[in-house]
Amino acid sequence: MISDIYRVRFAPSPTGYLHVGGLRTALYNYLFAKKNNGKFVLRIEDTDRNRLVEGAEEKLIDSLNWSGLTFDEGPGKEGEFGPYRQSERLDIYKKYSDQLIAQGDAYYCFCTHERLQTLREEQQKQKLPQAKYDKHCLHLSKDEVAKNLADGKSYVVRLNVKPGLPVVFDDAVKNRVEFTTEVIDDQVLIKGDGFPTYHLANVVDDHLMKITHVIRGEEWLTSTPKHVLLYNALGWELPVFAHLPLLLNPDKSKLSKRQGDVAVEDYRDKGYLKKALINFVALLGWGPQDNQEILAIDDLIERFSLDRVNSSGAVFNVDKLNWLNEQHLKLTDKNELLDLLKLELADSEYKDVNLTDTKLLMIIESMLERITFVKDIITGSSYFFEAPKEYDETVIQKQWKENSADLLKQLKAEYEKINDPVKEDYEKSLRTVAEKNEVGAGKIIHPLRLAVSGVGGGPGVFDITNIIGKEETIKRIEAAIEKIKPAN
């Protein structure tokens, strides 16, 4: 047994941001760990020095923290299996690569890039089914190797794959997968710069960190046999592999930047709630038995199991994400929404508009079922923050009649008479005016809406007048009477 408790890891390479596919992978790892009282480890796979991006690790951890997927062990949270950054574990990889060389399961290779290049071209010309290293350096004598090393010749260490052997492993989502060593190249384990490749590093680390379940994206499936070979050569027990289906663009190709946002921070910045994003991404490739769709993180933990993970790719459907965001918005505590709105407001053209929390809460209440994002309150109902600058032409056409100005004038007079009106008072006054003039209430309601909001839709008009207040309502009625002329 690898460990008496389940241990899983999320092992991203810090290339700049957290991909939503990565978020899904991290989430499944997290859910699996929480469900089984296991440990969720974060390991940074920074062995490619050419692709180092300044600040990438911080951004990645920021995104992970924002999403609420907190890790039990990782950089800055050292457990007993650290360090958790592969660049800090070089001596460990060296030790095992030496062992593999001594055993004959790996060997030094001094071939130049040029030789490899021409080799590949030749093989391509011969239309070989697959280009592979020709094991040229495997046949170097001990003395030759020693001499090359002593001369300081640049080298890599390659896995010595013996051809003609089956490699079989069981995958928790793909079931049994079979390969033969015929199609496996003598993979580089240690690069010319002394850093390990992913293949060596992840096997060594997963073993040393006592990872019981390797849950990762399907793009790793075809390199898994190399890892199996490594486990076998080192005499280590295999973890359970679980290869997750890919996230897809609407055209079913692998989710890419070209066709939309892929970074978690993009979604955060657009105003998606983390719980909506998490909920959505959880449903991509997995579904609970009870078919429940709106799930908080605890619901997900309760229901999650690896054997319910699908094996086919899932299209990232923004419409559904939006719907989930609306649903979660409605379930969010009002004070939390208030905080979010204040944040958006501070970042908007209305940052100097001072409204009390009570007013803001009323605005939220009136807009909640009309928005997808909190910021829609600002962009979609600016009339709560400033008087309308213009009036919707089509609404004027439809609702502003010859007598509208006169009716509003009467309404204004009524409003001026009432003190500290509540919502119902605005309505009562309006109905009185309607009755007196023997017109339907709609004949005044619609012009009033246009006058106070400038548009034809939105919350109940008396909610609006109640929120902006008596003085402002009267001012806006006056302005409307002044500016709006009936369309003929």
Place this chain on the structure above:
RNA sequence: GGCCCUAUGGUGUAACUGGUUAACACGUCGCCCUUUCAAGGCGAAGAGUACGGGUUCAAGUCCCGUUAGGGUCACCA
């Protein structure tokens, strides 16, 4: 091209180890509600489970083949 994976309405999923008429959700459309826009409620269209064989009393579920899509074939992860 080799190898590997996959295939349930447009999309995401459900259908216990094969057993009613394939369910739910998003989206679309319609109706109701209503002072508007939404939300909500109700309803409809949309798949006979990629296609073709086979096993079985019985197949979306098991097997084979075909097709299509995807992944992967680096001193990247």
